[in-house]
Amino acid sequence: MADRTILHSDLNSFYASVEIRNNPTLADKPVAVGGDEQARHGIVLAANPLAKQYGIRTAETLWSARRKCPDLVIVPTHFDExxxxxxxxxxxxxxxTSQIEPMSLDEAFLDVTGSRELFGDGETIAQTIRTRVKEELGLTVSIGVSFNKIFAKLGSDYKKPDAVTIFSRENYRELVWPQPVGNLLYVGKATAAKLAGIGIHTIGELAAADPAALQMLLGRMGPTLHDYANGRDETPVAEYVNREQAKSIGNMITAPRDIRTPADADLVLWPLCENVAHRLRRHGMCAGSVSLYIRDIQLVTHTRQCQLTPPTWLARELMEHARxxxxxxxxxxxxxxxxGVTAGDLVPADQVSLQLDLDGTAEKRDKFERIERAMDSLKDRYGSAAVRRGTELLDPKLSGFHPHDHD
Incomplete structure:
Protein backbone atom coordinates (compact mmCIF):
# COMPACT_ATOMS: atom_id res chain seq x y z
CA MET A 1 0.00 0.00 0.00
CA ALA A 2 1.43 3.35 -1.07
CA ASP A 3 2.23 6.02 1.50
CA ARG A 4 -0.08 8.92 2.07
CA THR A 5 1.06 12.43 1.15
CA ILE A 6 0.40 14.84 4.00
CA LEU A 7 1.13 18.56 4.03
CA HIS A 8 1.30 20.89 7.01
CA SER A 9 0.93 24.51 5.95
CA ASP A 10 1.93 27.32 8.31
CA LEU A 11 1.44 30.96 7.34
CA ASN A 12 4.54 32.88 8.37
CA SER A 13 4.13 35.52 11.12
CA PHE A 14 0.48 35.52 10.09
CA TYR A 15 -1.05 38.42 12.01
CA ALA A 16 1.96 40.66 11.37
CA SER A 17 2.09 39.64 7.70
CA VAL A 18 -1.57 40.58 7.20
CA GLU A 19 -0.97 43.97 8.83
CA ILE A 20 2.05 44.63 6.57
CA ARG A 21 0.17 43.37 3.52
CA ASN A 22 -2.60 45.87 4.27
CA ASN A 23 -0.16 48.68 5.11
CA PRO A 24 2.97 48.33 2.92
CA THR A 25 4.67 51.29 4.67
CA LEU A 26 5.41 48.84 7.51
CA ALA A 27 7.36 46.47 5.26
CA ASP A 28 10.83 47.68 6.23
CA LYS A 29 10.06 48.18 9.93
CA PRO A 30 10.09 45.82 12.94
CA VAL A 31 6.40 45.13 13.60
CA ALA A 32 4.54 43.46 16.44
CA VAL A 33 0.81 42.84 16.71
CA GLY A 34 -0.50 43.25 20.24
CA GLY A 35 -2.87 44.88 22.65
CA ASP A 36 -2.85 48.18 24.51
CA GLU A 37 0.74 49.27 25.03
CA GLN A 38 -0.25 52.11 27.37
CA ALA A 39 -1.96 49.66 29.71
CA ARG A 40 1.43 47.93 30.18
CA HIS A 41 -0.19 44.50 30.19
CA GLY A 42 -0.56 43.85 26.48
CA ILE A 43 1.33 40.96 24.91
CA VAL A 44 2.90 40.26 21.53
CA LEU A 45 0.57 38.06 19.46
CA ALA A 46 2.83 38.03 16.39
CA ALA A 47 6.08 39.61 15.24
CA ASN A 48 7.55 39.98 11.77
CA PRO A 49 11.06 38.67 10.95
CA LEU A 50 12.67 42.10 11.50
CA ALA A 51 11.21 42.23 15.01
CA LYS A 52 12.29 38.67 15.72
CA GLN A 53 15.88 39.70 14.95
CA TYR A 54 15.74 41.73 18.17
CA GLY A 55 14.74 38.64 20.13
CA ILE A 56 11.06 39.57 20.31
CA ARG A 57 8.87 36.52 20.80
CA THR A 58 5.19 35.70 20.86
CA ALA A 59 3.51 36.06 24.29
CA GLU A 60 6.09 38.40 25.81
CA THR A 61 4.83 41.74 27.13
CA LEU A 62 4.77 44.73 24.82
CA TRP A 63 6.74 46.59 27.46
CA SER A 64 9.51 43.98 27.28
CA ALA A 65 9.44 44.01 23.47
CA ARG A 66 9.76 47.79 23.42
CA ARG A 67 12.85 47.57 25.66
CA LYS A 68 14.48 45.22 23.16
CA CYS A 69 13.56 47.37 20.17
CA PRO A 70 12.75 51.06 20.84
CA ASP A 71 11.77 51.52 17.18
CA LEU A 72 9.25 48.67 17.27
CA VAL A 73 5.95 49.49 15.53
CA ILE A 74 3.09 48.02 17.57
CA VAL A 75 -0.21 47.67 15.73
CA PRO A 76 -3.58 46.65 17.16
CA THR A 77 -5.30 43.42 16.20
CA HIS A 78 -7.79 43.17 13.33
CA PHE A 79 -9.22 39.69 13.74
CA ASP A 80 -11.82 40.20 11.03
CA GLU A 81 -8.96 40.60 8.55
CA THR A 97 -8.10 18.47 -1.58
CA SER A 98 -11.21 18.40 0.59
CA GLN A 99 -9.22 16.82 3.44
CA ILE A 100 -8.19 19.98 5.28
CA GLU A 101 -7.86 20.03 9.07
CA PRO A 102 -7.19 23.51 10.47
CA MET A 103 -5.19 23.70 13.71
CA SER A 104 -5.66 27.46 14.00
CA LEU A 105 -6.23 30.42 11.69
CA ASP A 106 -2.70 30.10 10.27
CA GLU A 107 -2.03 26.34 10.32
CA ALA A 108 -3.66 23.36 8.64
CA PHE A 109 -3.00 19.76 7.67
CA LEU A 110 -3.85 18.66 4.11
CA ASP A 111 -4.05 15.12 2.77
CA VAL A 112 -3.29 15.34 -0.96
CA THR A 113 -2.85 11.60 -1.54
CA GLY A 114 -5.79 11.46 -3.93
CA SER A 115 -4.65 14.56 -5.82
CA ARG A 116 -1.25 13.34 -6.97
CA GLU A 117 -2.39 12.09 -10.37
CA LEU A 118 -4.00 15.46 -11.12
CA PHE A 119 -1.49 17.90 -9.65
CA GLY A 120 1.81 16.06 -9.21
CA ASP A 121 3.65 14.75 -6.17
CA GLY A 122 3.54 16.28 -2.72
CA GLU A 123 6.45 18.63 -3.30
CA THR A 124 4.91 19.91 -6.54
CA ILE A 125 1.55 20.56 -4.86
CA ALA A 126 3.22 22.27 -1.90
CA GLN A 127 5.29 24.53 -4.16
CA THR A 128 2.18 25.40 -6.17
CA ILE A 129 0.28 26.34 -3.01
CA ARG A 130 3.24 28.35 -1.70
CA THR A 131 3.45 30.30 -4.97
CA ARG A 132 -0.29 30.94 -5.17
CA VAL A 133 -0.52 32.19 -1.57
CA LYS A 134 2.30 34.66 -2.28
CA GLU A 135 1.04 35.85 -5.66
CA GLU A 136 -2.70 35.94 -4.92
CA LEU A 137 -2.71 37.04 -1.28
CA GLY A 138 0.66 38.67 -0.67
CA LEU A 139 1.51 36.29 2.20
CA THR A 140 4.21 33.66 2.65
CA VAL A 141 3.79 30.13 3.89
CA SER A 142 6.08 27.31 4.99
CA ILE A 143 4.92 23.80 4.12
CA GLY A 144 6.11 20.45 5.37
CA VAL A 145 5.55 17.38 3.17
CA SER A 146 5.70 13.87 4.55
CA PHE A 147 3.98 10.50 4.80
CA ASN A 148 2.30 11.35 8.14
CA LYS A 149 1.02 14.35 10.08
CA ILE A 150 3.74 14.37 12.74
CA PHE A 151 6.62 14.66 10.28
CA ALA A 152 4.69 17.10 8.07
CA LYS A 153 4.35 19.43 11.06
CA LEU A 154 8.09 19.10 11.73
CA GLY A 155 8.72 19.98 8.09
CA SER A 156 6.82 23.26 8.18
CA ASP A 157 8.88 24.33 11.20
CA TYR A 158 12.20 23.18 9.73
CA LYS A 159 12.77 26.04 7.29
CA LYS A 160 11.11 29.48 7.45
CA PRO A 161 9.89 31.69 5.91
CA ASP A 162 8.51 30.87 2.46
CA ALA A 163 9.83 27.32 2.12
CA VAL A 164 8.90 23.72 1.39
CA THR A 165 10.60 20.87 3.29
CA ILE A 166 10.30 17.18 2.47
CA PHE A 167 10.68 14.49 5.12
CA SER A 168 10.50 11.17 3.30
CA ARG A 169 11.05 7.57 4.32
CA GLU A 170 14.47 7.86 2.70
CA ASN A 171 15.70 10.98 4.54
CA TYR A 172 13.87 11.24 7.86
CA ARG A 173 16.55 9.42 9.85
CA GLU A 174 19.11 11.90 8.57
CA LEU A 175 16.98 15.05 8.92
CA VAL A 176 14.44 14.34 11.67
CA TRP A 177 16.32 12.22 14.19
CA PRO A 178 19.08 14.80 15.00
CA GLN A 179 16.46 17.41 15.97
CA PRO A 180 15.75 18.22 19.65
CA VAL A 181 13.06 15.96 21.05
CA GLY A 182 11.06 19.07 22.03
CA ASN A 183 10.47 19.77 18.33
CA LEU A 184 8.23 16.70 18.07
CA LEU A 185 4.52 17.45 18.16
CA TYR A 186 3.00 16.71 21.59
CA VAL A 187 6.36 16.85 23.38
CA GLY A 188 5.99 19.88 25.64
CA LYS A 189 8.53 21.34 28.02
CA ALA A 190 7.57 19.07 30.91
CA THR A 191 7.76 15.92 28.77
CA ALA A 192 11.08 17.02 27.24
CA ALA A 193 12.47 17.55 30.75
CA LYS A 194 11.39 14.05 31.81
CA LEU A 195 13.00 12.56 28.71
CA ALA A 196 16.19 14.52 29.32
CA GLY A 197 16.27 12.99 32.79
CA ILE A 198 16.81 9.56 31.24
CA GLY A 199 19.27 10.81 28.62
CA ILE A 200 16.89 11.35 25.70
CA HIS A 201 17.61 14.69 24.02
CA THR A 202 16.95 14.07 20.33
CA ILE A 203 14.11 12.54 18.32
CA GLY A 204 16.51 9.79 17.23
CA GLU A 205 17.27 8.90 20.84
CA LEU A 206 13.53 8.74 21.51
CA ALA A 207 13.11 6.47 18.46
CA ALA A 208 15.78 4.10 19.81
CA ALA A 209 14.44 4.02 23.38
CA ASP A 210 12.67 1.06 25.00
CA PRO A 211 8.88 1.57 24.64
CA ALA A 212 8.29 -0.18 27.99
CA ALA A 213 10.62 2.25 29.76
CA LEU A 214 8.87 5.16 28.07
CA GLN A 215 5.50 3.85 29.27
CA MET A 216 6.78 3.71 32.83
CA LEU A 217 7.99 7.30 32.52
CA LEU A 218 5.15 8.89 30.52
CA GLY A 219 2.22 6.49 30.77
CA ARG A 220 0.30 5.59 27.62
CA MET A 221 1.80 8.57 25.79
CA GLY A 222 5.29 7.03 26.01
CA PRO A 223 4.84 4.29 23.37
CA THR A 224 2.83 6.72 21.23
CA LEU A 225 5.70 9.21 21.15
CA HIS A 226 8.05 6.31 20.35
CA ASP A 227 5.87 5.49 17.34
CA TYR A 228 5.84 9.12 16.24
CA ALA A 229 9.63 9.36 16.44
CA ASN A 230 9.86 6.27 14.22
CA GLY A 231 7.46 7.68 11.63
CA ARG A 232 4.51 5.53 12.67
CA ASP A 233 1.42 7.75 12.62
CA GLU A 234 -1.76 6.82 10.77
CA THR A 235 -3.90 9.66 12.18
CA PRO A 236 -6.23 10.78 9.37
CA VAL A 237 -6.76 14.32 8.15
CA ALA A 238 -10.40 15.28 8.62
CA GLU A 239 -12.69 16.31 5.80
CA TYR A 240 -13.04 20.09 5.81
CA VAL A 241 -16.75 20.02 4.98
CA ASN A 242 -17.45 17.97 8.09
CA ARG A 243 -15.99 20.70 10.29
CA GLU A 244 -18.29 23.29 8.76
CA GLN A 245 -21.34 21.05 9.23
CA ALA A 246 -21.00 20.80 13.01
CA LYS A 247 -24.42 21.20 14.59
CA SER A 248 -23.15 21.91 18.08
CA ILE A 249 -19.96 22.27 20.10
CA GLY A 250 -19.88 21.36 23.76
CA ASN A 251 -17.98 20.14 26.79
CA MET A 252 -19.05 18.08 29.77
CA ILE A 253 -17.25 17.54 33.07
CA THR A 254 -17.77 15.15 35.95
CA ALA A 255 -16.21 17.15 38.76
CA PRO A 256 -13.60 15.59 41.09
CA ARG A 257 -15.83 16.50 44.06
CA ASP A 258 -19.48 17.40 44.50
CA ILE A 259 -20.55 20.84 43.27
CA ARG A 260 -22.47 22.22 46.24
CA THR A 261 -22.93 25.95 45.62
CA PRO A 262 -23.27 28.45 42.76
CA ALA A 263 -19.70 29.53 43.52
CA ASP A 264 -18.53 25.94 43.02
CA ALA A 265 -20.48 25.82 39.76
CA ASP A 266 -18.75 28.98 38.52
CA LEU A 267 -15.37 27.29 38.92
CA VAL A 268 -16.56 24.52 36.61
CA LEU A 269 -18.59 26.60 34.15
CA TRP A 270 -15.85 29.12 33.32
CA PRO A 271 -13.38 26.58 31.84
CA LEU A 272 -16.25 24.87 30.02
CA CYS A 273 -17.42 28.11 28.41
CA GLU A 274 -13.89 29.20 27.53
CA ASN A 275 -13.14 25.90 25.82
CA VAL A 276 -16.42 25.97 23.87
CA ALA A 277 -15.84 29.59 22.83
CA HIS A 278 -12.28 28.82 21.72
CA ARG A 279 -13.55 26.01 19.50
CA LEU A 280 -16.34 28.17 18.11
CA ARG A 281 -13.80 30.75 17.00
CA ARG A 282 -11.58 28.05 15.53
CA HIS A 283 -14.56 26.82 13.47
CA GLY A 284 -15.49 30.40 12.55
CA MET A 285 -18.95 29.88 14.04
CA CYS A 286 -21.23 31.69 16.50
CA ALA A 287 -23.76 30.07 18.81
CA GLY A 288 -27.44 30.93 18.50
CA SER A 289 -28.29 29.00 21.66
CA VAL A 290 -26.65 27.60 24.77
CA SER A 291 -27.68 24.45 26.63
CA LEU A 292 -26.82 23.56 30.22
CA TYR A 293 -26.57 19.90 31.23
CA ILE A 294 -26.86 19.08 34.95
CA ARG A 295 -26.60 15.67 36.60
CA ASP A 296 -26.99 15.51 40.37
CA ILE A 297 -25.39 12.99 42.75
CA GLN A 298 -28.38 10.65 42.35
CA LEU A 299 -27.71 10.65 38.58
CA VAL A 300 -30.91 12.55 37.78
CA THR A 301 -30.36 14.66 34.65
CA HIS A 302 -31.71 18.16 33.97
CA THR A 303 -31.23 20.00 30.66
CA ARG A 304 -32.14 23.62 29.99
CA GLN A 305 -31.60 25.83 26.94
CA CYS A 306 -31.96 29.48 25.94
CA GLN A 307 -31.57 31.41 22.69
CA LEU A 308 -28.82 33.98 22.18
CA THR A 309 -29.53 37.28 20.44
CA PRO A 310 -27.28 38.11 18.74
CA PRO A 311 -25.33 34.86 18.34
CA THR A 312 -21.95 34.84 20.06
CA TRP A 313 -18.56 33.15 20.24
CA LEU A 314 -17.50 34.91 23.45
CA ALA A 315 -16.92 32.85 26.59
CA ARG A 316 -18.12 35.74 28.75
CA GLU A 317 -21.55 35.70 27.10
CA LEU A 318 -21.84 31.91 27.12
CA MET A 319 -20.99 32.01 30.82
CA GLU A 320 -23.57 34.69 31.53
CA HIS A 321 -26.35 32.59 30.00
CA ALA A 322 -25.18 29.25 31.44
CA ARG A 323 -25.03 30.81 34.91
CA GLY A 340 -22.01 20.45 30.60
CA VAL A 341 -22.27 23.45 28.29
CA THR A 342 -23.21 23.11 24.61
CA ALA A 343 -23.34 25.83 21.96
CA GLY A 344 -26.08 25.10 19.43
CA ASP A 345 -27.83 26.64 16.40
CA LEU A 346 -24.42 27.46 14.93
CA VAL A 347 -24.14 30.10 12.22
CA PRO A 348 -21.03 31.35 10.35
CA ALA A 349 -19.54 34.30 12.18
CA ASP A 350 -19.42 36.49 9.08
CA GLN A 351 -23.22 36.22 8.79
CA VAL A 352 -23.77 37.86 12.19
CA SER A 353 -21.21 40.67 11.97
CA LEU A 354 -23.77 43.25 10.87
CA GLN A 355 -26.03 42.37 13.78
CA LEU A 356 -23.13 42.88 16.17
CA ASP A 357 -22.37 46.32 14.69
CA LEU A 358 -25.99 47.41 15.10
CA ASP A 359 -26.34 46.05 18.60
CA GLY A 360 -25.01 49.17 20.33
CA THR A 361 -22.38 47.29 22.33
CA ALA A 362 -19.86 46.65 19.56
CA GLU A 363 -17.02 48.49 21.29
CA LYS A 364 -17.43 46.51 24.52
CA ARG A 365 -17.72 43.22 22.63
CA ASP A 366 -14.60 44.07 20.64
CA LYS A 367 -12.63 44.57 23.86
CA PHE A 368 -13.67 41.19 25.26
CA GLU A 369 -13.00 39.51 21.91
CA ARG A 370 -9.45 40.89 21.82
CA ILE A 371 -8.84 39.46 25.29
CA GLU A 372 -10.24 36.06 24.39
CA ARG A 373 -8.36 35.98 21.08
CA ALA A 374 -5.12 36.68 22.94
CA MET A 375 -5.93 33.72 25.20
CA ASP A 376 -6.64 31.59 22.11
CA SER A 377 -3.24 32.43 20.69
CA LEU A 378 -1.43 31.47 23.88
CA LYS A 379 -3.38 28.22 24.26
CA ASP A 380 -2.87 27.24 20.62
CA ARG A 381 0.88 27.73 20.94
CA TYR A 382 1.57 26.61 24.51
CA GLY A 383 -1.30 24.35 25.51
CA SER A 384 -4.66 24.76 27.22
CA ALA A 385 -3.06 25.38 30.62
CA ALA A 386 -1.01 28.35 29.37
CA VAL A 387 -3.66 30.85 30.52
CA ARG A 388 -6.08 30.25 33.37
CA ARG A 389 -8.44 32.47 35.31
CA GLY A 390 -7.37 33.51 38.78
CA THR A 391 -10.65 32.16 40.15
CA GLU A 392 -9.51 28.64 39.26
CA LEU A 393 -6.90 28.92 42.01
CA LEU A 394 -9.64 29.22 44.63
CA ASP A 395 -10.16 25.46 44.51
CA PRO A 396 -7.45 23.71 42.50
CA LYS A 397 -9.05 20.31 43.02
CA LEU A 398 -12.36 21.42 41.56
CA SER A 399 -10.90 23.43 38.68
CA GLY A 400 -7.87 21.32 37.86
CA PHE A 401 -9.53 18.86 35.52
CA HIS A 402 -9.31 18.15 31.80
CA PRO A 403 -12.59 18.67 29.87
CA HIS A 404 -13.93 15.90 27.65
CA ASP A 405 -14.89 17.40 24.30
CA HIS A 406 -17.89 16.40 22.27
CA ASP A 407 -19.22 17.74 18.96
Missing part, protein backbone atom coordinates in the same frame (compact mmCIF):
# COMPACT_ATOMS: atom_id res chain seq x y z
CA UNK A 82 -7.08 37.58 9.87
CA UNK A 83 -10.21 35.48 9.51
CA UNK A 84 -10.79 36.81 5.97
CA UNK A 85 -7.26 35.92 4.85
CA UNK A 86 -7.41 32.55 6.61
CA UNK A 87 -10.57 31.70 4.68
CA UNK A 88 -8.96 32.87 1.42
CA UNK A 89 -5.98 30.57 2.00
CA UNK A 90 -8.30 27.66 2.72
CA UNK A 91 -10.06 28.30 -0.58
CA UNK A 92 -6.69 27.76 -2.27
CA UNK A 93 -6.22 24.52 -0.34
CA UNK A 94 -9.66 23.36 -1.46
CA UNK A 95 -8.49 23.45 -5.08
CA UNK A 96 -6.25 20.48 -4.23
CA UNK A 324 -28.50 32.27 34.38
CA UNK A 325 -29.95 28.90 33.37
CA UNK A 326 -28.49 27.31 36.50
CA UNK A 327 -29.85 30.04 38.77
CA UNK A 328 -33.35 29.90 37.29
CA UNK A 329 -33.79 26.16 37.00
CA UNK A 330 -31.77 24.37 39.68
CA UNK A 331 -32.95 24.49 43.30
CA UNK A 332 -29.85 22.89 44.93
CA UNK A 333 -31.78 20.18 46.77
CA UNK A 334 -28.84 17.90 45.94
CA UNK A 335 -25.22 18.60 45.01
CA UNK A 336 -24.26 18.37 41.34
CA UNK A 337 -22.02 15.64 39.97
CA UNK A 338 -21.69 16.66 36.29
CA UNK A 339 -22.04 19.91 34.35
Missing amino acids: YHRFSQAVRQIYLDY GLLARHYKWKLPIRTL
